[in-house]
Amino acid sequence: xxxxxxxxxxxxxxxxxxxxxxxxxxxxxxxxxxxxxxxxxxxxxxxxxxxxxxxxxxxxxxxxxxxxxxxxxxxxxxxxxxxxxxxxxxxxxxxxxxxxxxxxxxxxxxxx
Amino acid sequence: xxxxxxxxxxxxxxxxxxxxxxxxxxxxxxxxxxxxxxxxxxxxxxxxxxxxxxxxxxxxxxxxxxxxxxxxxxxxxxxxxxxxxxxxxxxxxxxxxxxxxxxxxxxxxxxxxx
Numbered sequence: 081x082x083x084x085x086x087x088x089x090x091x092x093x094x095x096x097x098x099x100x101x102x103x104x105x106x107x108x109x110x111x112x113x114x115x116x117x118x119x120x121x122x123x124x125x126x127x128x129x130x131x132x133x134x135x136x137x138x139x140x141x142x143x144x145x146x147x148x149x150x151x152x153x154x155x156x157x158x159x160x161x162x163x164x165x166x167x168x169x170x171x172x173x174x175x176x177x178x179x180x181x182x183x184x185x186x187x188x189x190x191x192x
Numbered sequence: 193x194x195x196x197x198x199x200x201x202x203x204x205x206x207x208x209x210x211x212x213x214x215x216x217x218x219x220x221x222x223x224x225x226x227x228x229x230x231x232x233x234x235x236x237x238x239x240x241x242x243x244x245x246x247x248x249x250x251x252x253x254x255x256x257x258x259x260x261x262x263x264x265x266x267x268x269x270x271x272x273x274x275x276x277x278x279x280x281x282x283x284x285x286x287x288x289x290x291x292x293x294x295x296x297x298x299x300x301x302x303x304x305x306x
Contacts, residue, residue: 114294121300122297122299122300123196123282123284123297123298123299123300124235124282124295124297125297126294126295126296129294167234167235180237182227182234182235182236183234184232184233184234185234
């Protein structure tokens with residue numbers, strides 16, 4: 081099972097771009113990289129998922145280098161409402177095994 | 193769709209009591225999981241199910257039982273509550289698919305064991 085390492089906390093200001101990097105050195109060939117967002121007193125919410133190169137959706141971009149040992153979640157022009165904990169997960173549908181390891185996440189604070 | 197629902201939202205138990213946390217989903221997802229979240233620990237997988245009648249243990253299964261008699265429901269049973277089980281419990285569901293691990297989470301149950 082691949083473990084991930086990401087910064088414990090980050091600070092930013094409204095309107096800035098925020099990049100959160102996650103290390104996953106022992107990622108397996110069939111593993112995908114997924115990011116979740118969690119607000120206080122709520123369950124995590126899926127943000128974005130990718131396998132390699134770059135993925136973009138309406139809320140974020142995910143950059144994955146060729147060796148796939150790290151990934152970067154990019155949040156364009158953050159607002160106060162983006163203050164949350166962001167989790168990076170690595171895993172995939174290896175047969176029936178859906179065990180994923182959740183780290184501590186990155187607590188992002190967006191300041192006015 | 194209501195998505196993933198959990199009841200109750202809050203619960204206080206005394207040591208030794210038993211109870212069942214309810215989880216239901218209306219998205220026809222085959223995969224369902226139970227997690228606990230403690231301060232400074234992140235989410236930890238308790239039990240999971242890949243379909244009705246099939247369950248398996250996660251990272252921290254001791255003290256918990258699960259069953260999956262229908263696709264929609266995945267209750268978590270605490271057999272004899274202990275203070276160490278004070279936590280926030282999340283239920284999640286997802287569809288199988290190559291690499292697709294987008295899980296939908298419920299709002300959580302905050303459990304305190306005295």
